[in-house]
Amino acid sequence: MLCSATLALTSCLKDKPFPLYGDKAVSQKFEYTYDKTADTLQDKTYAAYLSTNGNYFVQNNQGNTQYNYWPQAHTLDAFTDAYLRTKSDVYKQRMKSLLTGTYKTNGNKYENLFYDDMEWLALASLRAYQATNDADYLTAAKTLWTDIKTGKNDQQGGGIAWNKDKTGYKNTPANAPAIIFAARLYQLEKNQADLDIAKELYTWLKSTLLDGSGIIWDGINGNGDGAIDKNKYTYNQGVFMGAALELYNATGDAAYLNDAIANATATIKDLDMAPGGLLRNEGQGDGGLFKGILVRYLTLLTLKDAVPATTRDTYAAFLKYNSETLFAKGISRPDFFVGSDWKTKPSATDATDLTTQISGLTTIEAAATLKAAGKF
Numbered sequence: 001m002l003c004s005a006t007l008a009l010t011s012c013l014k015d016k017p018f019p020l021y022g023d024k025a026v027s028q029k030f031e032y033t034y035d036k037t038a039d040t041l042q043d044k045t046y047a048a049y050l051s052t053n054g055n056y057f058v059q060n061n062q063g064n065t066q067y068n069y070w071p072q073a074h075t076l077d078a079f080t081d082a083y084l085r086t087k088s089d090v091y092k093q094r095m096k097s098l099l100t101g102t103y104k105t106n107g108n109k110y111e112n113l114f115y116d117d118m119e120w121l122a123l124a125s126l127r128a129y130q131a132t133n134d135a136d137y138l139t140a141a142k143t144l145w146t147d148i149k150t151g152k153n154d155q156q157g158g159g160i161a162w163n164k165d166k167t168g169y170k171n172t173p174a175n176a177p178a179i180i181f182a183a184r185l186y187q188l189e190k191n192q193a194d195l196d197i198a199k200e201l202y203t204w205l206k207s208t209l210l211d212g213s214g215i216i217w218d219g220i221n222g223n224g225d226g227a228i229d230k231n232k233y234t235y236n237q238g239v240f241m242g243a244a245l246e247l248y249n250a251t252g253d254a255a256y257l258n259d260a261i262a263n264a265t266a267t268i269k270d271l272d273m274a275p276g277g278l279l280r281n282e283g284q285g286d287g288g289l290f291k292g293i294l295v296r297y298l299t300l301l302t303l304k305d306a307v308p309a310t311t312r313d314t315y316a317a318f319l320k321y322n323s324e325t326l327f328a329k330g331i332s333r334p335d336f337f338v339g340s341d342w343k344t345k346p347s348a349t350d351a352t353d354l355t356t357q358i359s360g361l362t363t364i365e366a367a368a369t370l371k372a373a374g375k376f
Helices: 004-012 034-049 069-086 089-105 115-132 135-151 172-189 192-209 234-251 254-269 285-302 309-330 354-372
Strands: 161-163 166-171
Touching: 034 069, 034 309, 034 354, 069 089, 069 115, 069 285, 069 354, 089 115, 089 135, 115 135, 115 161, 115 172, 135 172, 161 172, 166 172, 172 192, 172 234, 192 234, 234 254, 234 285, 254 285, 254 309, 285 309, 285 354, 309 354
Parallel strands: none
Antiparallel strands: 161 166
């Protein structure tokens, strides 16, 4: 829910789409050294969250050592971000150790009960392969893809199920990342079957869960009644625009790019997901990762030359404001832990989940990329 102050501010400054962009408390206090801060966050995250056996990254920074599968994939993606930025073998080693450790911790296999979880690891592994040319990543990605494809069925008219025990529940998290992966694998290997699956899943997802405003809903049949779950989550928007963008990259069909632009534009103007232009606090746990996922895919759209320049500038301004706010207000120093609310740093007694930490790290890495590209 939006607070009355936010509503008043939006009303008073409705001619400006992001009224808080001029916040002098953010814009004048810091030198935004995103690359150096990304390096520090990388090192602090590695030291604080690595399990004692070195195989995975733990639940939080205050003693909960639980293993969770899907944040490992996003941690691998964050290491890949750093490797692409620096070409340092330190990050390359961390990437490979995490892939190997995930396999071991997951019972000497990559496969998982949840199709969306497997898709995240498949995406991260494919990206790591393209960054390093290490065939072990491609093997992991294709092993996962073989299993992911078994989740496709005709219930609810198509799509991939959320998990192997609930095959009639379909959602954006289980379908949009699969589209991204299939489209990227097609671009790498030119296997028509991969592109065909990406198109099929996209047609189902768009026709089933995309609202006329450009926002993608969460899922359908979650309660077994065939109803659409009209929940708005930031990461769903990120993976939908990512799916549309990758299909554009694979096909050159401008209709996909237009879908990505419509979704991204609707998302950054949405007063539930980005009140005052700042991505909302979606808590810790799974929700802690959501904003970073949106930032990852909105960054790719911002860097795409085929997107009109004025639109790219709008996205860059949105990402700049979110990055500056996180940098200035949402990171504790000198320990460098990230708050789930990017305008509030965690206190010394607050536990920070790995998900929340990786979301912030992903965002600072994206800011370093955008700054190096001249977008900030």
